[in-house]
Amino acid sequence: MDQVYWNREKETMDPAVRAQQILRDIKEQLHYVYEELPFYRAYYDEHRFHPDMVETLEDFTRKVPVLTKDALRLEQEAHPPFGRYLGFPAEDGVHVHGSSGTTGRPTFYLFSKQDIAYIRDVMAQALYTAGVRKRDVVQISTDLGMFMGGWGALWGAEEIGAACFTPGAGNAERHVRMMYEVGSTVLVTTPTFALRLLDTARSLGLDPVRSPLRLGIFIGEPGAGIPGTKAALEAGWGIKAMDCATTSEMTPWATNVECEERRGVHVLQDEVYTEIVAKDDPQRPLPEGESGAVVYTHLRRKGQPMIRFWSGDESRMSTAACACGRTYPRLPDGVYGRVDDMLILRGVNVYPSAVQRALLEVEGLGSEHRIVLTRRDQMDEATIRVEYDPRLSEGGAPGDDRLKELHDRTHAHLRAVTGVRFNIEFVPPQSLERFDVKARRVIDQRSTS
């Protein structure tokens, strides 16, 4: 018989009691990093911060300086390979991984046996929250290489006792065929690759709704938190699509995870403490519900712990009750933007994910698009290049009337949602390249045009 919770007492705890526990953990962790990790000692001294200055959770936000990726990179360059925040002798490390920087030196992670045991347990709680059970076959359709995404999922699913199936990198056709052969019930991958596998299954003459899958756990991109994408994944595969993940620096990175109610991601605050702060002031906490920058803190990891890590993500938080009974707060819309990915078009802030959301709401459009930015006479031009629905071209290319009407609806809806007048350009179905891993839909030609 299935239990609802991985750990009932922990997950349904009175939030006020949990907050006291979090504060105790924060204080202990601050003293640990200050006393044991030379990088933090130097960093905090430089910022005139001392752990004794934190008496409340608000003190924590207001007084502890945030860490950026850049600070980690510089520290590792100065003290290679792992920086002076490792927390154990390097020879006790058992797994080396890296951040997903595509160029240059990544930030390296070294995990001790103790850290991995800890990570396995938290990842198990997270995947269990999303619905993974011992009887499942969990297909992990990501490269198990440098990057942490697949590994965390593997470790959590192993801990639950599910069967893990790892078809390896690339080769969408193999991923699909093996899914049916092996009988995978859970798919872990990026939303982009899951959509690609959907196309592949159909092109192989398979009916994805009848696949053995019952659950998708989507990582690496905010897709499963975007209503249109979530709906496309759920209807396409006949599954529940669960949004999940923080960022690899925060491994166990699945501490933002959806429960079966799917009302946004629960935030496992007692493992990775998550704050929403002003985008332009990491020392300023925001009231519940306001949109801001996400800052993360490891409460228990002793190896390479991150204290107030500036993720660059944007979200808002809610403490409203969830029918699942878990008393963790939620990010009701998941992570919906990047503070630093935000586009500014003629003075208006536009998130690419908002554009994607809006396009998915327009009847008659296909599933892939680009946002092309150019500059003319010192003015930014923004063009949406979008595929039209395959059904429009049944019996030949769609007529001008049809496209004109679609153009006007698309333009109006985009303007209503984003406040920006976009140029609209239609292209045939399947003419835009699909992405295997992370989608790169913004094509910025402003410096070259």
Add this chain to the structure above:
Amino acid sequence: MDQVYWNREKETMDPAVRAQQILRDIKEQLHYVYEELPFYRAYYDEHRFHPDMVETLEDFTRKVPVLTKDALRLEQEAHPPFGRYLGFPAEDGVHVHGSSGTTGRPTFYLFSKQDIAYIRDVMAQALYTAGVRKRDVVQISTDLGMFMGGWGALWGAEEIGAACFTPGAGNAERHVRMMYEVGSTVLVTTPTFALRLLDTARSLGLDPVRSPLRLGIFIGEPGAGIPGTKAALEAGWGIKAMDCATTSEMTPWATNVECEERRGVHVLQDEVYTEIVAKDDPQRPLPEGESGAVVYTHLRRKGQPMIRFWSGDESRMSTAACACGRTYPRLPDGVYGRVDDMLILRGVNVYPSAVQRALLEVEGLGSEHRIVLTRRDQMDEATIRVEYDPRLSEGGAPGDDRLKELHDRTHAHLRAVTGVRFNIEFVPPQSLERFDVKARRVIDQRSTS
């Protein structure tokens, strides 16, 4: 302080005592598979074999029918996905993998928690025998996907407590750069990819002899057992190159492994019992030293155990003492051929690995070649297409005299080693494609020409 052995008592046991233990394990395993696994019951009944018929190790060879890959494939097709030799309820499986068939349905492996614990322990013994220690950083430069190679190495290295670094699939440049950044001391990969990484390191202006590597563990191909390839790997990287591996069906597949004496691979007979039998009669044992087909048996695995698995590999065995003190027998030349990969050219048996070995012995040749087979007037023609040494083209393309002399020496040496008159065709250095994973050097155009 380093110990020499992972398990001194086991590794240095009197071979006669070990043989008694092996016989006991074989009898127990035969009764287990016959009574618990319907596939074996049916197979043995059909061959009129019963476990009670085995009283000696010779009985085992003479009376137990061998298993082929084809038999496993047919069984899994009839009883998908794992066949009736699983040995535990499918829901107790925790890892799904597959054989490395490049086309069609692979054979699937499902491992239970118990099997993985067992595999980890044996893989640790094998890697420890090859010289891996807790202080090492083990870079596993293979795809961690369907196939077992990387996974076994990972599990064994984790068990030893070494740090595992997995740079992922493809991208030779990243593998090399990260090796230097992370400080990898052990490289696990195919000989082919290790040679490719060597070229990559040089092209990046790095000196491979000064890399952090001290040890290479070579899997997936017989390369590190071929003297010329072993020497190229050792001199190129400044490492000890260890040959290792059986085949994925026999996971823990590293039970053939070199010790630091490097006098061929030790055979861990008390885990995977290994026989050398006549190539045309799997029921006929061969005397020590004779070249024959290799047949493997799991003595302890309870999930998907292989009993007398016909690997298709060719080797010979020696029980001569090894200076390391281990009392396991050895395959002094490793696995040097495939019974079924053997080429028959004008009535002569030729192993591609023998050609490779001969070419590496000719001064003036480069490091890559092809064997091109064509047919003219009902006669097989065999052409060796081989790169010449880069030093020959210093100051312009090599002269005809130079190439004529090289041609004659190559032709004569190949004929002496293989008994075949090959056509020789020279191509410039680096003009033949390098292989990332498994080399495919035989180009058979006999059906099309």
